[in-house]
Amino acid sequence: MKILACYSMKGGVGKTASAVNIAYWAAKSGHRTLLLDLDPQGASSFYFRVKTSAKKDWGGRFFKAYGEILKQIKASDFINLDIIPAHLSFRHFDVLLQQISKRKKRLKRALTGLKKEYDLIILDCPPTISQLAENIFIAADMVLVPVIPTTLSERTFEQLNRFFKQEDYNRKKLIPFFTMVDARKQLHKETAIALRKRYKRFLRNAIPYSTDVEKMGKFRAPIDIFAHSKQANKAYRALWLEIESVMTKV
Amino acid sequence: MEKSIFLQLTKEICLEDLVERLPDFLGTKKTGSNLQELTLMDDYDWDIWHAGWLLLRNGKNELQLLEKGGKCYAQTPFIDHQKFWWDLPAGVLAEKLEQMISIRAFVPKFSFQLSTESFALLNEDDKTVVRAETYSVRSQDERYFRFVRLDPLRGYTKEYTQVLDPLMEVSWSLKHSSIRDLLEHADLNIDIPDSKPTFSLEPQEPAEAAVARMAAKMIQLARHQEQGIIDDIDTEFVHQYRVNIRKTRSLISLFRKTLSPERYQLFKTELKAISGQTNALRDLDVFILDHDYYRNLLPEILWPGFTQLFKRVRRQRAQAYRQVVGALQSEAYLEKISLLLRSLQSPPELTSKQASLALKALVSKKILAQYRVIESDGNAIGPFTPDDAVHELRIECKKLRYLLELFAELFPRRPVRQLVKHLKGLQDNLGRFNDFSVQQEFLLHYSRGKTVSTEQLAAINGLAAVLYNKQIHERGQVVENTAAFLAPAVKELFHQLFKPSAKKVTQ
Numbered sequence: 183m184k185i186l187a188c189y190s191m192k193g194g195v196g197k198t199a200s201a202v203n204i205a206y207w208a209a210k211s212g213h214r215t216l217l218l219d220l221d222p223q224g225a226s227s228f229y230f231r232v233k234t235s236a237k238k239d240w241g242g243r244f245f246k247a248y249g250e251i252l253k254q255i256k257a258s259d260f261i262n263l264d265i266i267p268a269h270l271s272f273r274h275f276d277v278l279l280q281q282i283s284k285r286k287k288r289l290k291r292a293l294t295g296l297k298k299e300y301d302l303i304i305l306d307c308p309p310t311i312s313q314l315a316e317n318i319f320i321a322a323d324m325v326l327v328p329v330i331p332t333t334l335s336e337r338t339f340e341q342l343n344r345f346f347k348q349e350d351y352n353r354k355k356l357i358p359f360f361t362m363v364d365a366r367k368q369l370h371k372e373t374a375i376a377l378r379k380r381y382k383r384f385l386r387n388a389i390p391y392s393t394d395v396e397k398m399g400k401f402r403a404p405i406d407i408f409a410h411s412k413q414a415n416k417a418y419r420a421l422w423l424e425i426e427s428v429m430t431k432v
Numbered sequence: 433m434e435k436s437i438f439l440q441l442t443k444e445i446c447l448e449d450l451v452e453r454l455p456d457f458l459g460t461k462k463t464g465s466n467l468q469e470l471t472l473m474d475d476y477d478w479d480i481w482h483a484g485w486l487l488l489r490n491g492k493n494e495l496q497l498l499e500k501g502g503k504c505y506a507q508t509p510f511i512d513h514q515k516f517w518w519d520l521p522a523g524v525l526a527e528k529l530e531q532m533i534s535i536r537a538f539v540p541k542f543s544f545q546l547s548t549e550s551f552a553l554l555n556e557d558d559k560t561v562v563r564a565e566t567y568s569v570r571s572q573d574e575r576y577f578r579f580v581r582l583d584p585l586r587g588y589t590k591e592y593t594q595v596l597d598p599l600m601e602v603s604w605s606l607k608h609s610s611i612r613d614l615l616e617h618a619d620l621n622i623d624i625p626d627s628k629p630t631f632s633l634e635p636q637e638p639a640e641a642a643v644a645r646m647a648a649k650m651i652q653l654a655r656h657q658e659q660g661i662i663d664d665i666d667t668e669f670v671h672q673y674r675v676n677i678r679k680t681r682s683l684i685s686l687f688r689k690t691l692s693p694e695r696y697q698l699f700k701t702e703l704k705a706i707s708g709q710t711n712a713l714r715d716l717d718v719f720i721l722d723h724d725y726y727r728n729l730l731p732e733i734l735w736p737g738f739t740q741l742f743k744r745v746r747r748q749r750a751q752a753y754r755q756v757v758g759a760l761q762s763e764a765y766l767e768k769i770s771l772l773l774r775s776l777q778s779p780p781e782l783t784s785k786q787a788s789l790a791l792k793a794l795v796s797k798k799i800l801a802q803y804r805v806i807e808s809d810g811n812a813i814g815p816f817t818p819d820d821a822v823h824e825l826r827i828e829c830k831k832l833r834y835l836l837e838l839f840a841e842l843f844p845r846r847p848v849r850q851l852v853k854h855l856k857g858l859q860d861n862l863g864r865f866n867d868f869s870v871q872q873e874f875l876l877h878y879s880r881g882k883t884v885s886t887e888q889l890a891a892i893n894g895l896a897a898v899l900y901n902k903q904i905h906e907r908g909q910v911v912e913n914t915a916a917f918l919a920p921a922v923k924e925l926f927h928q929l930f931k932p933s934a935k936k937v938t939q
Contacts, residue, residue: 230559231557231558231559232559232587233557233559254587255586255587256585256586256587256588257560257585257586257587257588259552259559259560264586264587402557402558
């Protein structure tokens, strides 16, 4: 079983859209996939029309009882793809983790129990650097980082990279890729070229800026369902294939 | 998590009724549909069906072979005249069929229409919460049956139960949902014969009645093959026909003392005549079936002669076939058969001394006696004993085999099977010895006549020489195989199983 995190310290970079479409393509190519929506806002759950649990504070037991996690799994409308929808109580994860021992490895441990059922777990992460984020960095085999080729995003990615170095996390786990690329903008081009030079691990496939990504909210489905032949869909498919080939090497 | 459930609907219910039974808050979306025209194919004895598999021809002229669970094992294009595995393109499907039906032809058994529709049941967010699939099986006589499969989705157990409960009122659940299960439960009047017929024998019943009943049943089994012979579907029809007649003859001859002399004489004469009318056809069939084997025994230079010979054999086969069809359809034959059956169905005459003996005791006695015959015949055979003695031994072995098989239901299954296995080892050896000798005779018959070309003669003589060598090789093993069958351990088994016990013999 492999664990992929879709993570960015910065919001609004296409993190959830990426998690949803990557999960969709992974399942479609035959991997038994679980999408875990760790972001209390629950955007990826919304895209898959999966409602959040009515149980009040189930997040409080997330790191303690494996059985609790199993109960929360919901089938998506697609074969091979299940979802654990976000819960508002997830916002307390940091406080929770503060209170328990071996706090950095708790997420990894909680997910290990799922390896019989799934080939792939995809984490849609909240945009914070926190106790939970560190758990994610340890649990994940690959941390996919969406980066808009702008100065601000560039800066954020550099910060993340530094943080990994500081904390002595395996920097090879960090796999950045470009999102919301506007080929007409000179700045996008230049930033992209410069970043690719500096960070060799950037994926070759990039996601273009597209209204089809935005329309996911309207259709509540992965792009392939409502815009099969569009550019953005092809880009996500190509991105997944590249991730899949990198994944076999980690 | 809940498991998929497969329901057969009561006949009155239609699809619209089903939708009405769904909880109000659920919407439905059709996600797919499929209509297939299917024909179930099998050989005469339903060997594929009995093996748990299914051979289907679909509307697109393809043959599909389905495994036990219903999974498609292989698929191949299909043309109408194909009926043997060797007619099909080489591949796994042909190979598997060879294993299951060997030299038998597969023919259409039953045609039906299978329509499948898939639905997603949606909640207020248009999220799928249960999947459903409906199957309708419709036969040509317009009987039809409906099935529904419900697949639960993880995390939506509540919705699943809400859908299932009202459906349970108009259906009953089945274990699986393969096409085979559909056919089995659809009650579509498919007439599938038992894989092996039994005679419902009772240990204490009077022997004459039992023998008459068995003979009648076997003659009827032979008659079931007649249409297949006339339609020339495959060579097994003649073969099975002959096996049944031969077993009947053997039975009558072994138990002649249970019948009145007149009755015995009638059967002996008539059955011999009936059997005889298919002799030529069977010999020719056997040769044609082994075409490739024979040809490969010869060097390539002799193949042209072999091809000429083969053409002659085929012509003769066509002629023999016409004669058999004529015979089977003749008034004389039908009268003969009905005379025999009438005689068998009439009340026991009880005139002979063994007529009212208890069956099991008598059979046991016969089996032991037959073993003793083989013992004395077998012990008399050395490396240089004339062939006639070997042929005689073969015939006695065959009688024992028929005894063991025909009356198997009276005795414990395992030991009988074990004895048959011992016997089979010897029989195979003797059978091959006989076959090689018969084949030489058969071939040499074709070397007579003025019109036979030199190439043909060369092929015939070549084959005869090879077959003679093979016969000698088999002859060399007869003494050893006989000794194995007459070994103390086997003998002991026979005595244990069939030794007479005083209380069982009743008047």
